[in-house]
Amino acid sequence: MSANGPARAGGSAEGALPVAGPAGTRRAGLRLIRRDGRAFTLMIVLNVLAAAAGLVGPWLLGRIVDTVRDGGGVQAVDRLALVIVVCAAAQLLLARYAWYVGHRFGERTLARVREEFVDRALALPAATVERAGTGDLTARGTADVATVARTLRDAAPEVFISVVQAVFLLGAVVVLDPRLGACGAGLLGCLFAARWYLRRAHTAYLAEGAANSALAELLAANAAGARTIEALGLRERRTTASEEAIERCRRTRTRTLFLRSVLFPAVDISFVLPVVGVLLIGGALHGQGAVRLGVVVSAALYLRQVSEPLDKILFWVEQLQSSGAAFARVEGLARAPKSARAAGAAAARVPAPSPAGDPSPVDDRIDVSGVRYAYGGGNGDDGDSGRDRTGAPAGTGTHPGDVLHGVDLTIRPGERIALVGPSGAGKSTLGRLLAGIEAPRTGSVTVGRVPISALPPETLRRQVVLVTQEHHVFLGTVRDNLRIAAPEADDAALRAALAAVGAEWAAELPDGLDTELGAGGHRPDGAQAQQLALARVVLADPHTLILDEATALLDPRTARHTERALAAVLAGRTVIAIAHRLHTAHDADRVAVMEGGRLTELGTHDDLVAADGAYAALWRSWRSRPGERPDAPAAPGADGAP
Incomplete structure (x- = not known):
């Protein structure tokens, strides 16, 4: 019943499908969370309980060290060890159930994202799709939605769990001894590296996604018009265009790889510094009798453990940036039908109708x-907004095109x-x-x-x-x-x-x-x-x-x-x-x-x-x-x- 327009010879920025801004992406994310708020709240509670259970082990281990040092008996050590085992089992079960709830939340939310994307794609005006090209729409519906899917199913639950664990572990070190807790400042290097990365990654991943879309569209046009290309002797020209598109993809991919190559080594160093600081400062304080040995051991274990959740967070930073850009492209589709509709009404010099008050034709004329x-x-x-691209008010004069x-x-x-x-x-x-x-x-x-x-x-x-x-x-x-x-x-x-x-x-x-x-x-x-x-x-x-x-x-x-x-x-x-x-x-x-x-x-x-x-x-x-x-x-x- 409908027809697609002829394949475009190449992609261009003009007429491209819109991309949601950071504020729009955040609003869309919050909207998805509210639609399944009960599961999200349960996931938070379970993660908090799991993180709290995980704090018991290092603290009791420090108690065991002090008990042995003070000449405590085997029975006292066994009781503490049994509590450690029980708390570890509780942490495992709570974390496992939190992971299960988080993944179910992610799958349901992903289903909503897919359904909304299909609805929006089908509602796009044909002219919008023709100007944007099928490559961009295809890339958003396949690669970008798949990236969002991985985030909702895997990255989001793990990152949330890791954030809760890291906050609890750092708080535990401060509670044990504020002086040893100050050693956690070494982790700021990790934050600085992440901030440097994040300021550049979003733009880099958007550029990578746009380059992939342009390449997909060009390859689709080449495949669809293969006979025409052969008949008109355009193989060399189309090959050159394809190589240029591939080179743009390579450059954008190299840029994101460079950002990761700076981030990860800086993070590894930041993980080691706090533990070294606790051992040096804690050893000096213990030698002066200012702190017990068990406290130093517990603090070192806490800071050593904090590297695991932080490592998971940073491991998923790339995925989160990539998925953030992908989600912005997927969510940006919501703006196209609304913009076209409002612009059409403006072109007819009437107010844009509201969704709740759509006009009905009075007859068929x-x-x-x-x-x-x-x-x-x-x-x-x-x-x-009422002006043509020459700058003249809409409805007046002529246009050279x-x-x-x-x-x-x-x-x-x-x-x-x-x-x-x-x-x-x-x-x-x-x-x-x-x-x-x-x-x-x-x-x-x-x-x-x-x-x-x-x-x-x-x-x-x-x-x-x-x-x-x-x-x-x-x-x-x-x-x-x-x-x-x-x-x-x-x-x-x-x-x-x-x-x-x-x-x-x-x-x-x-x-x-x-x-x-x-x-x-x-x-x-x-x-x-x-x-x-x-x-x-x-x-x-x-x-x-x-x-x-x-x-x-x-x-x-x-x-x-x-x-x-x-x-x-x-x-x-x-x-x-x-x-x-x-x-x-x-x-x-x-x-x-x-x-x-x-x-x-x-x-x-x-x-x-x-x-x-x-x-x-x-x-x-x-x-x-x-x-x-x-x-x-x-x-x-x-x-x-x-």
Whole structure:
């Protein structure tokens, strides 16, 4: 039912999907914690109890040393040793259960992250995905989500446990003897190293993620366009571009490796210094009788133990930085639909609707008023707050990149209208604006007096659907591919939709609607894939259908058969056909002629032929083509464009 745009030749920063800032990422993290607050609280309590149980062992060991030194008996030592064993077992059980609760919390939270990502990705406007490229979206949905998954499942619970343990251990040393506790200041070197690392790591990992996305997109474009690259002799150029992208990935990866190579040695030294300080200072104080030997032993053990949780924290610092950048990219997706929607409303010069008060079209009439549009600059969907990229206020003047120039058009409910004109006249661009894929730079496109760009995606697709010659067959069965458009449709409705577009081949498949499509199953050819897309349109049941090269991949006989089959389905609907075969224009209620981004003629076929203008010239040229039959009957509006 929808179509992807052509693969881009390379990635660029312009049009990239947004990335959440640190504040937005923190808010998203807190929101996820609140959604499972009971489990998170239980994890905190269990970790605190486990850390408290872990403090008993070193303290009692110091007591044992003092007991032996003071001549205590074996029975006293055995009692203390038994308490150590019990506390160690309690710490093990509490920590194990805390780990279990933490991992379950992480898995549930990860499921929510995945579900939100899928919902947001499906809600993205097609124009946003086309400008950003599929590589960025794919990298966020695979590598970035996987990185977040590892953090939520493994890093977050372990880091939290380690932080609690480290705080308790350092506090225990201070309680034993503040002078020995001062030796813990040696760990500040670890903090300084971590601070140096953290100030640089976030930017470095964002750059690494962006480079990986650009490389993924470039490789996907090379794979998809391999035949074109070979036919046009572009192998060397594309190889050079790929090598440059790989080199950017290598440089960003080397940068993060350098940061780690500085961090870890500095940390190792910081772990040793406090223990050495306790032994030297504690030994001197003990020699003066200022501190008992057991206290020195306990303090040294505590500071030696603190290295373990700190080591875990620093071990996961890289993962936390990487996942922080990944989470910012994943969470940034939430800003794209909202920005596009608000910008679309701004372009139509109306307030952006609130989610709780979405507008509802009052009827099916489509109005285009004073629309101007420029690819790559200054359009309403760029969210520029009322000014185009030239700095001029939105709604005034012209833009050097305009491909539409002040188009005005009203399409009545149930009308069949054909958009015709030479290549590059702006027909497909106007079709994209009518479908809400793009927002105009100035002017407005409304359906039932509501700006099309302000409609939520699910509402928009019930109003207007654009069908092009591009299509996609999803992995899964025939039934799965069709139910994308109508999840509640039964098999009878699915078969009726296939029959409506002339897809008799589906009934001949070995497993019928349960036949798997794609690798390992039935591989639909271009015509069959396009018929599947048209069947999805039938199931979506919109009131307005925009056809842009909708039957271009079908051979003439099959195309005419499909057009006739669609005629019954399209009866009573508004049909806007971007027409190449002018028999479509001949049968339309009205014909809109586009030249140079302007609407130059509008009227019935007979009136425009009689006017002897641009349309009459197109009509005479088309009639003179060998094999064309302008008087042949056709399905109204069911045609494609050049």
